[in-house]
Amino acid sequence: MDHSRAPVLEALQDFRRRGDVVFGPPGHKQGRGVDPRVAEVVGLDVFRSDVLTLNGLDDRRESQGVLDRAQELMADAVGADRAFFSTCGSSLSVKTAMLAVAGPGEKLLLSRNAHKSVIAGVVVNGVEPVWVHPKFDAERHMAHPPEPDDVRRKLEEHPDAKGMLLITPTEGGTCADVAGVAEVCHAYGVPLIVDEAWGAHLPFHPDLPVWGIDAGADLVVTSVHKMGGAIEQSSVFHLQYDRVSPEVLKQREDLLGTTSASSLVYATLDGWRRQMVERGRELLDGAMHRAARIRKTVSELPGIAVMGHDEIVGAGLAADLDPLKVVMDVRGLGVSGMQAAEWLRTERRVDVGGSDTCRISASITHADDDETERVLVDALRALVDGAEGMERRPRVRLPEPPALELEQARLPRDAFFGEAEHVAAKDAVGRIAAETISPYPPGVPVVAPGEVINAEVVEYLRSGVEHGMLIPDAADPSLETFRVVARHR
Numbered sequence: 004m005d006h007s008r009a010p011v012l013e014a015l016q017d018f019r020r021r022g023d024v025v026f027g028p029p030g031h032k033q034g035r036g037v038d039p040r041v042a043e044v045v046g047l048d049v050f051r052s053d054v055l056t057l058n059g060l061d062d063r064r065e066s067q068g069v070l071d072r073a074q075e076l077m078a079d080a081v082g083a084d085r086a087f088f089s090t091c092g093s094s095l096s097v098k099t100a101m102l103a104v105a106g107p108g109e110k111l112l113l114s115r116n117a118h119k120s121v122i123a124g125v126v127v128n129g130v131e132p133v134w135v136h137p138k139f140d141a142e143r144h145m146a147h148p149p150e151p152d153d154v155r156r157k158l159e160e161h162p163d164a165k166g167m168l169l170i171t172p173t174e175g176g177t178c179a180d181v182a183g184v185a186e187v188c189h190a191y192g193v194p195l196i197v198d199e200a201w202g203a204h205l206p207f208h209p210d211l212p213v214w215g216i217d218a219g220a221d222l223v224v225t226s227v228h229k230m231g232g233a234i235e236q237s238s239v240f241h242l243q244y245d246r247v248s249p250e251v252l253k254q255r256e257d258l259l260g261t262t263s264a265s266s267l268v269y270a271t272l273d274g275w276r277r278q279m280v281e282r283g284r285e286l287l288d289g290a291m292h293r294a295a296r297i298r299k300t301v302s303e304l305p306g307i308a309v310m311g312h313d314e315i316v317g318a319g320l321a322a323d324l325d326p327l328k329v330v331m332d333v334r335g336l337g338v339s340g341m342q343a344a345e346w347l348r349t350e351r352r353v354d355v356g357g358s359d360t361c362r363i364s365a366s367i368t369h370a371d372d373d374e375t376e377r378v379l380v381d382a383l384r385a386l387v388d389g390a391e392g393m394e395r396r397p398r399v400r401l402p403e404p405p406a407l408e409l410e411q412a413r414l415p416r417d418a419f420f421g422e423a424e425h426v427a428a429k430d431a432v433g434r435i436a437a438e439t440i441s442p443y444p445p446g447v448p449v450v451a452p453g454e455v456i457n458a459e460v461v462e463y464l465r466s467g468v469e470h471g472m473l474i475p476d477a478a479d480p481s482l483e484t485f486r487v488v489a490r491h492r
């Protein structure tokens with residue numbers, strides 16, 4: 004295929020060149036009506052390139068096949084049978100992917116270190132989750148994706164399960180043995196879905212961890228805005244084999260997706276594919292060298308421990324590590340990752356990608372250059388000195404790993420939609436959660452609806468909030484109260 008072409012970008016360029024006058028959405032009419040104060044901040048070009056697909060990028064009957072051609076090029080670029088763009092982020096794509104494999108009331112194996120969008124999918128879609136617990140790494144206080152044997156055991160216990168959803172890489176860059184899990188799933192005749200929101204770059208360099216399609220997954224969802232070069236909300240479904248029907252996927256996507264897809268998202272997805280086919284290897288090569296250099300320099304700083312491949316990859320741990328994720332444990336500085344992140348933003352204008360109790364993380368992409376590298380390294384050097392002056396906040400009381408495996412007492416959907424009440428934190432122990440509670444980032448729920456809340460988790464979350472943890476999805480983000488399933492008197 005001719006990868007020098009970019010059908011969406013070309014259609015957009017033609018649209019602008021022709022100067023079509025539109026009497027339909029968007030109402031700003033390619034910027035004619037935009038308030039200049041808005042244009043001053045976001046630029047007029049954003050509005051000029053904001054057009055509908057029908058009677059915009061393409062004609063009324065989509066006879067030019069603009070989007071189809073762009074999607075075919077994407078599939079060809081990454082070696083998938085089919086690719087579909089979504090403009091609603093992977094938060095929606097994972098729900099669609101789940102729905103394409105298991106309908107309401109059907110069972111689906113789900114890795115419990117899932118992003119909150121997966122838990123939301125369980126609630127909305129009404130699938131019956133069969134949780135496959137990740138490996139909790141007590142030393143690092145992090146979860147690694149489940150291994151093939153964990154999946155095999157669950158499939159043996161639940162032969163009626165319709166498939167498995169694996170999350171890899173995690174936000175911390177740790178990767179699952181996708182090939183091993185795919186083999187197990189296929190031996191049981193079910194498809195493997197991979198939530199590869201953090202892995203859009205993986206297909207474009209052979210030295211990066213293997214990506215889902217190459218490892219034999221059936222359906223892979225990526226967020227190109229995370230590690231790639233398209234704008235926010237850009238997500239792609241990739242399909243291969245015949246365990247998931249493209250027709251079913253499209254029809255179920257249509258249940259959830261927007262009817263007003265963003266041409267900006269499509270155009271930037273199209274451009275990213277062309278850029279990666281033409282220069283991906285060289286650009287990612289540069290990014291990998293840069294990340295390696297940053298790792299080496301930062302490893303020499305006192306108090307900061309950079310998570311490396313050799314310590315994290317092995318039996319019971321991760322199967323691989325994305326080298327572009329520089330994950331740094333800052334506990335040696337006497338502060339939490341959250342404090343370090345706040346200090347870096349306030350004092351050095353550096354916004355790290357992730358932060359939790361123990362760590363901060365920086366994603367290095369093809370977009371980084373010598374200047375951003377220098378800024379990051381200088382800021383981290385300054386952090387080492389600055390940490391001493393930071394206030395000592397109350398410690399987050401991290402639970403022992405088994406305490407995080409909560410008992411599932413109700414179906415998430417029933418618990419979420421059923422009658423609920425608020426109880427004080429101390430009274431929440433032993434009660435069934437009627438909400439999702441996800442410290443952010445990374446947005447992996449500690450509590451999902453239907454799970455029985457235990458004392459360790461309450462203590463962890465409450466001490467986390469006291470320390471400065473953000474919990475945006477809890478009904479009461481202060482966690483003085485918990486939303487639980489009502490008791491019938």
Ligand SMILES: Cc1ncc(COP(=O)(O)O)c(C=O)c1O
Pocket residue numbers: 091092093094095097117118120170173174198200201226236237238445446
């Ligand atoms: C593993 C994982 N899946 C899905 C998502 C949702 O992706 P998006 O932000 O594109 O909606 C995220 C977001 O952080 C994620 O970390």
